[in-house]
Amino acid sequence: MSDAKPAVGDAIRAALLIGEPQAKLFAARRIARDWRLGRLFFDLTAPMPDAPARPDRPELLPPGRMPRRGKGGSERGRIALWHAIAHIEFVAIDLALDMAGRFGAEMGEAFVSDFLAVAADEAMHFALLERKLRALGSHYGALPAHDGLWQAARDTAHDVAARLAVVPMVLEARGLDVTPATIERVRHLGDRNGTLILERILDDEIRHVAVGAKWFDKVSDRRDEMPRELWQKLVKLHFGGQLKGPFNDSARRSAGLPREFYAALVS
Known part of the structure; x- marks a missing residue:
């Protein structure tokens, strides 16, 4: 019976409250797999935390205090580049989990499926x-990281349309703009493995932005508003x-x- 299964909302909340990076990524992948295989019950009554758990490292700094990375040509610069990207992807796990857990009851099972896949x-x-x-002889947590990435989630926790507008359709869309130049820089350095990683991320992020845009259109239609406006x-x-x-x-x-x-919003 369905009520004998764990609730998907409980599983999402538990994953958000995991701070250790490896444990969090395994939890996210397990939830997505269990949901896809029908092992979790569609119940999202569990409250989502105001903020996810974080590991002791990296030290989180305000944007203005983040050290400059340079162009990534030196060994130190390359590590800083990959660390910054790793932090963005780590926070993105929580952003997608929170999207599914916070708004899934309102939006339905297909919405949960899409964002658990993300x-x-x-x-x-x-x-x-x-x-x-x-x-490269380093690890996630070895350098400071940007403290502002969760702020968008905090500011839009009250409204699924606002969350979709800002997180997939502004923040993730910005990744579509900057990643191609990073790919070219990494390719120029002769880093084939790094190039393949970034190409894979870019392909997936196009799909993630598309998921956000699709659901934003659905919310706009439900509210009888024009999506662009x-x-x-x-x-x-x-x-x-x-x-920008x-x-x-x-x-x-x-x-x-x-x-x-x-x-119309370009500065």
Whole structure:
């Protein structure tokens, strides 16, 4: 019987409260697999934590106190680059889990399926990046990291439309803009393994932005609002209004985020 199964909301909450990185990534992948195989009951009554657990390291710093990374040409610069990307992917695990756990009851089982799949992808990305850091003689937590990435989740915890507008459709979409240049820089350094990792991440992130755009369209339709106008209103309200280019217009368009959405908000 379904009520004999663990609740998916309980599993998501437990994963969010895991601070140790390896344990968190294994938990995220296990939840996605168990949900896909029907081993978890659709129950999301468990309250999501205001913030996920974090490991003792890395030290989290405000954006203004983060050391400059340089261009990644030196060994130290390469480690700093990969550490920064690993931190983004680590926080992205929690962002996807929280999306499913916080808004899944309102949005339905297909929404939960989509964002648990995103969480599993982010966990896989983090595993690849942690392995990369180990190969360079370092590890996740060895350097300080950006403290501001969870702020968008905190600011949009009350509204699924706001969360979709800001997290997949602004923050993750920004990754579509900056990753191609990073790929070229890593390729120029002769790092084939690093190039393949970043190409895989870019392909997956296009799909993640597309998931966010798809569900934002559904929410807009439910609220009887035009998606572009609603998105612009929510970005102005919860992100500060203006976006910075340059933009990877083709990747954004592939993800269902045409230039007409964001052109009016470009600083």
